[in-house]
Amino acid sequence: MAIAFPSAQGYGTDTPGGLGGKILRVTNGNDDGSPGSFRWAVKEPYPRIVVFEYAGVITLNTPLSINQPYCTIAGYLAPPGGVTLRGEELRFRSHDIVIRHMRHHAGHIVPARDTFDDRDCMNTDGGSGIHHIVVDHCDLLWSVDECFAAWGGAQYMTISDTLIGEPLWHSVHPKTVGPPFKGHSMGLVISSADPLNPTKYVSVIRTAVANSNQRNIQIDNADFVDVRNLYVYNYGNFGTAEPGAPFEFEGIADKQINLVGAVYDPGPNSYPLHPGIVILANNANGKLFIDQCRGPCDGVLNSGGAPGFNQWNFVRLGNGTVPPETGHRLDAPFAAPEVRMTDPDKLKDCILANCGATKPGRDSHNQRIMDQIRNNTGAIIDDETTVGGF
Numbered sequence: 001m002a003i004a005f006p007s008a009q010g011y012g013t014d015t016p017g018g019l020g021g022k023i024l025r026v027t028n029g030n031d032d033g034s035p036g037s038f039r040w041a042v043k044e045p046y047p048r049i050v051v052f053e054y055a056g057v058i059t060l061n062t063p064l065s066i067n068q069p070y071c072t073i074a075g076y077l078a079p080p081g082g083v084t085l086r087g088e089e090l091r092f093r094s095h096d097i098v099i100r101h102m103r104h105h106a107g108h109i110v111p112a113r114d115t116f117d118d119r120d121c122m123n124t125d126g127g128s129g130i131h132h133i134v135v136d137h138c139d140l141l142w143s144v145d146e147c148f149a150a151w152g153g154a155q156y157m158t159i160s161d162t163l164i165g166e167p168l169w170h171s172v173h174p175k176t177v178g179p180p181f182k183g184h185s186m187g188l189v190i191s192s193a194d195p196l197n198p199t200k201y202v203s204v205i206r207t208a209v210a211n212s213n214q215r216n217i218q219i220d221n222a223d224f225v226d227v228r229n230l231y232v233y234n235y236g237n238f239g240t241a242e243p244g245a246p247f248e249f250e251g252i253a254d255k256q257i258n259l260v261g262a263v264y265d266p267g268p269n270s271y272p273l274h275p276g277i278v279i280l281a282n283n284a285n286g287k288l289f290i291d292q293c294r295g296p297c298d299g300v301l302n303s304g305g306a307p308g309f310n311q312w313n314f315v316r317l318g319n320g321t322v323p324p325e326t327g328h329r330l331d332a333p334f335a336a337p338e339v340r341m342t343d344p345d346k347l348k349d350c351i352l353a354n355c356g357a358t359k360p361g362r363d364s365h366n367q368r369i370m371d372q373i374r375n376n377t378g379a380i381i382d383d384e385t386t387v388g389g390f
Contacts, residue, residue: 004098004134009339010158010203015132017072017098021047029058042066052078060088062113067093076101076359089120096132101357103139107384108172116172119144125152133157139357142384143167150190153197160205163356165369167212170382185213185380191220195253198223208355210369211378213244220251226258226336231351233373234267247278255286258333261344264295269380276316280323289330294344
């Protein structure tokens with residue numbers, strides 16, 4: 001069986017990506033689609049491995065859709081300094097795509113070609129034809145909408161060892177500059193506009209979400225979502241005029257979710273006495289298996305590790321009360337690809353050592369966020385220039 005890379009785990013990693021295909025070399029930072037550009041390399045219509053002889057920033061002036069299958073983007077082979085995308089979003093619109101050790105710092109500086117409502121860092125859309133997508137060891141920062149949106153009925157997808165951070169709060173999103181005139185700092189969403197065509201078979205593994213107000217993560221119209229060793233730092237303050245939230249479980253589509261070994265670590269923008277870590281919406285259909293998680297519960301910050309602790313106490317309705325287990329709780333996890341788990345009490349150290357685009361080396365923003373996690377500092381930001389920008 002083909003595998004995306006030797007240590008790959010999760011749904012959709014049984015893919016060759018572009019292995020065995022042509023090696024295409026990115027030799028410049030242009031965005032014109034000419035040979036040697038990143039846009040040219042990812043859009044070629046045959047199996048390919050994209051490598052880099054160029055290090056630096058590549059500005060995407062229009063959304064870049066990878067609409068041809070069998071592509072591996074090997075950011076870890078870039079020269080020292082690595083490669084950072086900025087501006088418009090990277091869209092997965094085909095199948096068997098593997099991207100590793102890349103950065104996408106979207107930001108609000110590059111003008112939007114459609115609307116800023118679509119300024120994610122990366123996303124999927126397009127139904128069941130979008131499948132076998134692997135995003136590994138990437139940095140996704142400064143989105144105007146979500147940093148990552150697994151959307152539109154895509155299937156068989158893994159996000160692993162990736163840093164999702166600092167989605168912009170009071171920026172240029174239409175819901176911020178227009179009604180309802182509220183901030184829009186959103187981390188990771190797994191959903192679909194059509195509940196009859198849910199996004200499904202998604203793994204989230206050893207991924208960190210930092211300095212994000214909401215969707216940390218949000219699972220809506222989706223099914224068979226396996227979340228293992230998610231680490232969330234400095235999520236927003238639940239119960240405010242612009243409420244933040246940790247894990248959001250909602251949507252009318254019937255669904256099954258595993259949430260295992262997750263850690264929710266309050267930061268400067270978090271409400272330290274948050275009653276739990278999972279918000280169960282009143283309209284939510286489906287069932288959740290929750291085990292080995294850590295986080296605030298009824299005023300105790302690092303709950304979950306004591307013998308006899310009922311993990312269902314982490315689950316709360318919007319009014320803060322614990323919902324009944326009947327109809328919502330899975331007694332055992334649904335079967336999913338095997339994942340090598342990290343002890344949740346050691347997960348923070350694992351994230352600090354290994355999360356994000358670490359090859360050919362971490363950049364200053366990844367290191368800054370790791371330092372914030374380590375020192376309990378940082379903030380949900382409105383503008384990337386306040387933390388140094390590009």
